Amino acid sequence: xxxxxxxxxxxxxxxxxxxxxxxxxxxxxxxxxxxxxxxxxxxxxxxxxxxxxxxxxxxxxxxxxxxxxxxxxxxxxxxxxxxxxxxxxxxxxxxxxxxxxxxxxxxxxxxxxxxxxxxxxxxxxxxxxxxxxxxxxxxxxxxxxxxxxxxxxxxxxxxxxxxxxxxxxxxxxxxxxxxxxxxxxxxxxxxxxxxxxxxxxxxxxxxxxxxxxxxxxxxxxxxxxxxxxxxxxxxxxxxxxxxxxxxxxxxxxxxxxxxxxxxxxxxxxxxxxxxxxxxxxxxxxxxxxxxxxxxx
Amino acid sequence: xxxxxxxxxxxxxxxxxxxxxxxxxxxxxxxxxxxxxxxxxxxxxxxxxxxxxxxxxxxxxxxxxxxxxxxxxxxxxxxxxxxxxxxxxxxxxxxxxxxxxxxxxxxxxxxxxxxxxxxxxxxxxxxxxxxxxxxxxxxxxxxxxxxxxxxxxxxxxxxxxxxxxxxxxxxxxxxxxxxxxxxxxxxxxxxxxxxxxxxxxxxxxxxxxxxxxxxxxxxxxxxxxxxxxxxxxxxxxxxxxxxxxxxxxxxxxxxxxxxxxxxxxxxxxxxxxxxxxxxxxxxxxxxxxxxxxxxxxxxx
Numbered sequence: 001x002x003x004x005x006x007x008x009x010x011x012x013x014x015x016x017x018x019x020x021x022x023x024x025x026x027x028x029x030x031x032x033x034x035x036x037x038x039x040x041x042x043x044x045x046x047x048x049x050x051x052x053x054x055x056x057x058x059x060x061x062x063x064x065x066x067x068x069x070x071x072x073x074x075x076x077x078x079x080x081x082x083x084x085x086x087x088x089x090x091x092x093x094x095x096x097x098x099x100x101x102x103x104x105x106x107x108x109x110x111x112x113x114x115x116x117x118x119x120x121x122x123x124x125x126x127x128x129x130x131x132x133x134x135x136x137x138x139x140x141x142x143x144x145x146x147x148x149x150x151x152x153x154x155x156x157x158x159x160x161x162x163x164x165x166x167x168x169x170x171x172x173x174x175x176x177x178x179x180x181x182x183x184x185x186x187x188x189x190x191x192x193x194x195x196x197x198x199x200x201x202x203x204x205x206x207x208x209x210x211x212x213x214x215x216x217x218x219x220x221x222x223x224x225x226x227x228x229x230x231x232x233x234x235x236x237x238x239x240x241x242x243x244x245x246x247x248x249x250x251x252x253x254x255x256x257x258x259x260x261x262x263x264x265x266x267x268x269x270x271x272x273x274x275x276x277x278x279x280x281x282x283x284x285x286x287x288x289x290x291x292x293x294x295x296x
Numbered sequence: 297x298x299x300x301x302x303x304x305x306x307x308x309x310x311x312x313x314x315x316x317x318x319x320x321x322x323x324x325x326x327x328x329x330x331x332x333x334x335x336x337x338x339x340x341x342x343x344x345x346x347x348x349x350x351x352x353x354x355x356x357x358x359x360x361x362x363x364x365x366x367x368x369x370x371x372x373x374x375x376x377x378x379x380x381x382x383x384x385x386x387x388x389x390x391x392x393x394x395x396x397x398x399x400x401x402x403x404x405x406x407x408x409x410x411x412x413x414x415x416x417x418x419x420x421x422x423x424x425x426x427x428x429x430x431x432x433x434x435x436x437x438x439x440x441x442x443x444x445x446x447x448x449x450x451x452x453x454x455x456x457x458x459x460x461x462x463x464x465x466x467x468x469x470x471x472x473x474x475x476x477x478x479x480x481x482x483x484x485x486x487x488x489x490x491x492x493x494x495x496x497x498x499x500x501x502x503x504x505x506x507x508x509x510x511x512x513x514x515x516x517x518x519x520x521x522x523x524x525x526x527x528x529x530x531x532x533x534x535x536x537x538x539x540x541x542x543x544x545x546x547x548x549x550x551x552x553x554x555x556x557x558x559x560x561x562x563x564x565x566x567x568x569x570x571x572x573x574x575x576x577x578x579x580x581x582x583x584x585x586x587x588x589x590x591x592x593x594x595x596x
């Protein structure tokens with residue numbers, strides 16, 4: 001994610017001056033949204049699982065995210081879209097504190113998980129990540145057997161005292177992979193195709209039964225057939241899990257998500273609303289331009 | 297030849313540049329050849345000199361001042377105490393280096409935050425790798441033999457050799473740890489592993505072949521070192537093999553050094569026989585390193 005490919009005309013001001021006048025924003029925003037720089041749209045989300053309040057992320061001296069305000073609804077798919085370098089992956093990684101692993105990353109502001117700020121001193125990021133699983137852009141199975149890959153999360157979390165076999169099979173079934181690998185659970189996860197590897201990684205993420213699954217462009221390294229399988233799978237997952245997915249593909253966001261957040265260059269969340277609304281009638285001109293392919 | 301083709305312009309120039317290229321290849325090939333020929337000549341000479349002198353008795357008898365005893369029909373004399381001494385020495389050194397070297401590498405690579413201090417330490421470790429071995433010998437003499445009062449013992453020799461190869465082991469282990477893809481670490485963190493679990497389950501298994509290769513290659517350098525153990529006072533010719541950590545010891549390079557200094561020309565054959573034994577062990581260790589690398593590579 002580099003921020004240096006932003007188009008020249010996109011100055012990193014908080015709101016594109018050409019988009020919508022301030023008065024219009026005020027009209028449209030619900031009275032309760034107190035923050036000055038919340039995104040356009042901002043649908044009411046009752047009892048959100050994750051709430052971001054004025055979240056800034058810095059990499060060294062570079063600010064990657066500016067005052068992100070949004071809520072992630074339970075058991076729905078929330079898509080984060082936007083051009084390269086817009087901070088959508090950074091936001092995803094700040095939810096389960098994967099940014100802690102980067103020495104130069106610094107987070108300011110609040111991010112609540114069920115009302116508890118995950119950046120409080122008494123929150124253990126390891127415990128947090130046990131509640132919030134993650135699937136990465138490139139399939140990254142361990143050089144272990146398919147079985148051990150899925151069981152790994154159970155083992156590190158000490159959930160391997162019960163019926164591990166059953167949990168592994170359930171996870172593989174939820175990841176729509178069981179039928180394809182049933183007879184080769186002892187074989188290396190690396191021998192699977194790219195699409196199967198990614199579904200294996202999804203199985204690994206959901207085996208310990210987290211509440212939220214974060215996905216960072218999970219299909220961008222896959223061919224169209226494998227992509228469509230992953231998309232179907234995400235749809236099913238949302239029945240049990242809260243899914244937050246970063247994607248490059250607007251079509252993908254339109255197909256699979258309930259809510260869509262549009263990040264634009266410089267790390268600003270410009271508009272967040274129901275997916276239908278974003279794609280059919282966005283409030284921001286910038287978002288409309290982006291959606292219709294005028295830039296990005 | 298003289299017919300016009302679309303390419304005839306500049307052919308001379310291309311031809312000239314190609315000639316320069318060929319000359320360059322010839323120089324590079326010659327450089328390669330010098331190294332290989334020298335090595336082959338050396339090994340051939342040693343094998344020729346030692347032909348008939350490397351016998352079972354040579355491997356199992358203590359040395360003798362009388363060169364006739366080394367002959368196949370003599371009373372039996374050989375390299376036994378030094379052979380056992382070298383093997384003990386290297387085994388002990390291996391234990392120390394694996395713990396200290398790999399431990400330091402894991403700390404520097406996985407735990408220590410990027411800082412001036414860390415860069416300073418790393419730069420100095422790299423510098424230590426270039427310190428002449430005789431200096432480590434002096435250090436070993438001052439610290440292990442004198443200050444800690446280990447005396448001229450196997451353990452003092454092993455600790456000195458450990459100091460000598462530690463920088464190389466640390467650097468090569470760091471390389472191996474750095475080569476583990478970050479995506480693997482993230483995968484483990486992503487399912488809620490602690491840092492210790494990530495290192496134990498994901499990083500170390502993946503880096504182990506590289507760590508082992510670096511360590512074994514360093515150890516095979518250590519087994520051939522003469523200067524450091526000379527400084528800590530290894531015996532030149534000892535008639536019994538060491539039987540404990542604190543017993544005096546000899547080692548093969550010392551033994552060979554001793555034999556090569558004898559005035560009788562026959563001892564040159566004995567020295568050559570010693571070299572053959574040393575080289576054989578060295579090559580065996582390198583072969584093991586390659587086997588480990590190929591066999592335990594989790595990606596294969």
